[in-house]
Amino acid sequence: MEASLSLPTATSLRTIPVKVLEENRRLLNQHLGPVAGRKISFTHLIAWAVVRALQEHPAINAAFTRIDGVPHRSARPDINIALRSI
Numbered sequence: 001m002e003a004s005l006s007l008p009t010a011t012s013l014r015t016i017p018v019k020v021l022e023e024n025r026r027l028l029n030q031h032l033g034p035v036a037g038r039k040i041s042f043t044h045l046i047a048w049a050v051v052r053a054l055q056e057h058p059a060i061n062a063a064f065t066r067i068d069g070v071p072h073r074s075a076r077p078d079i080n081i082a083l084r085s086i
Contacts, residue, residue: 021045024045025040025041025042025045028040043083044083047083050081051079051081054079055079058075061075061076061079062075062076
């Protein structure tokens with residue numbers, strides 16, 4: 001944990017009405033339930049939004065790395081995110 005304090009970080013915050021998110025999830029689950037037998041969680045919706053944001057703004061899909069002790073920004077060409085339902 002101590003080492004993580006030396007890494008640069010950025011925080012972004014968005015406020016959305018939970019009612020809208022809940023209603024959209026309910027509608028999606030009504031559609032998918034009979035077809036796939038699965039449900040969409042709030043985590044799925046948030047992960048989808050993160051992937052969409054990275055697609056639209058690839059500059060934020062970067063990593064911090066050190067090359068010969070010098071800090072560098074490393075661009076990532078791919079978006080990798082995984083969710084596992086239990």
